[in-house]
Amino acid sequence: MRSALRTSIVTAALAGALLAPAATALAATAPQSATTVTAAVSANDRYAGEPVYVGNGMVAVLRNEAEGPEAWIRYVGDQWKPGDNYMVHVVALVSRQQTSAEAHGASFELTKAQTASPVLVVTTKGVAKSYPLPKGKTGQVCSAEKTQSIGAGMNAKLSMSPDGPRAEIWAAGEDTAFRILDRGFPALPESAGILARIVNPSGAAPVFEYKTQGGDTTLGRTSFPALPKGCKPNYKVTEEQATDKPAPKPQPTATASTKPASAKTAADVKPQTGAQTVVVPQGGVAAGAEIAAEDTDNSITLAAGGGLIAILAVLGAAWTARNRTARNRG
Template sequence: MRTVLRTSIVTAALAGAMLAPAAGAAFAAPAPQAVTSTTKAAAPQVKKVAINKHLIANMSNSPTSGPSVQIHITNEDGTVRPKALATLDRKHTKQAAQGTVFTLTEAETAEPVLTVFEGGVTTSFPLPKGTAANPAPSPAPAPARYAGQAVYIGNGMVAVLRNKSEGPEAWIRYVGAQWKPGDSYMSRVLAVLDRRQTTDSAYGASFKLTKAETAAPVLVVTINGASKSYALPRGKAGQNCSAESKIQDIGAGTTAELYMSPEGPKVALRTAGEATAWRILDRGFPALNKSDGIVARIVNPSGAKPVFEWRTQGGATPLGRTTFPALPQGCKLNYKVTEQESGSKPGSTTPAGTKPQTQAQTPVQTQTAVVPEGAVAAGAELPVETVADTDNGTTLAAGAGLFAIAAALGRAALRRRRVNG
């Protein structure tokens, strides 16, 4: 038995010794095979910068796709909204949103820069260094979509008049007082007038697209009480779905211009003496942040009857409310109407079911003004049936002392808003 066991062990050891070199060779030198690389290019570095208290920029510069900038809104609690407010790259170097103009300069070079124009001030933010475009393209002419008949209308502005498949359009752009026919007009957009937005104002001028539903519309520009007309190219007649806008004085030297279009309600907040609106409210950005110092918001922005409410004074001053203009008959909203729940939402100062008093204000007047696109925060929601339009309402403050205190609070709120704007 022992002899048999010893013989088995020796046999196994010899077999292992004979197989070991072959096995080692198999692992050490595998047969040559075609290998396909699965290595992926490293993700471009993202540089995050705070533009202001409400906006951040995610900037990258990939060697393959070039520079990219995404602007996002920051909520009061510090969280960032996932949907980008503006996106820039080499094919799209300029975009205006929420009263601010974002431009990707030096986009074809290895060191592009993001510039932000807001409140008359330009701030620059360099992107990470990348690779210059190869070859560097020559300056491109105005894209066909935005090209048109450019006419100087005064105060450093031109109107680019179009009337193609999109219908009549008047693009109001700022070019400076030295502009002359033949010069480039692809610069900062102040307003766009069409059959959905027929009025606006900027830089001391008001604009109105008249006869918009006909084949021969006309742009009327009024400066210092004097009006001048500019005929657009002839096109095809079509339905005019622009509601007549209205202006509301909300106190603290601020007015709110309200209008309604198939895209929904919009509000342009303007300070007396300023050339353009300092903030735009719409379905995407229906309420100011608390740090702006005043209350201004669209209640039920995606509902059938949205309402604008505001408060610019402190203390127990009641909220002011007014309705939006109605769309012309036959015009429909181009989104699904969603009635939000009744009751207070985050940031609301009015308990659910409570009907606030009407704030003292000046009567609402009609004004030819429409607002550009804007950007979102939550506001209070109340049943539309309980909302009182404040066009003719008045609430009186008792005593000169209370009036002085309210005025001081309004000035303080305006100062905070200008600092944060």
């Protein structure tokens, strides 16, 4: 019984371990729900606004903030109703800089764009309808833009407003921007296939860098248009610090030693504190051991040999005298 229980637990754990990566991958590739997208949009006020359905499956998102009056035309499908998600994809944009556009069989025009009460006029099959934008402040336009060709049939619409630099990357023949870069998302990932980034996005003079072709193609650089005089950014201007400068070389200190590593002074020599490596015998041969340990030159060897010869000579003489005495007695 216990064996079967243990087997079932191990099987369940193994199944969970095998299924976890698949579940994670499925969650990562699953499309975002309307609720998720709406929540993400609500956190980014730059693209939020007042949505109105204008027909042909399109919603006009009306805005009139610091960057001026805008109407973002987004395709949402024929079943859209107020309260549904409207952040699907952009098909057109009208603003003070570009007051007219066309998409999906309809034309759009932003009228009274320089006043505090701009109006969006949508014309479909000869029938025009008007949609007032939120009230704004009349006065100076605090935005500027320019278009830059970046190669491979692509253009970048670069704009500067109190919200900071913005780059819309458009491919030829497409009615929606390929990518949009701003201060919150200043660079494309490597997986995009091209290089496009805003350098120093929160600085006083941001620069757009791009490279859409491989080989020996050089990196393109162009400045964003400056804010009109009298306009100020609504964020703190901070210049990025370069981090690719070489590290300074270490300087020699006053206490650094300049002598070679092999040279040693008396101060460098320390008394030996390790265990003695010469084995010193105990007892009657201790003196001889000390000599062997300390004096190992040839003079000691010769002296020892001479002493041995003298001892042998004395013993020989004594032995001879003893034999003579024994013979005389006999």
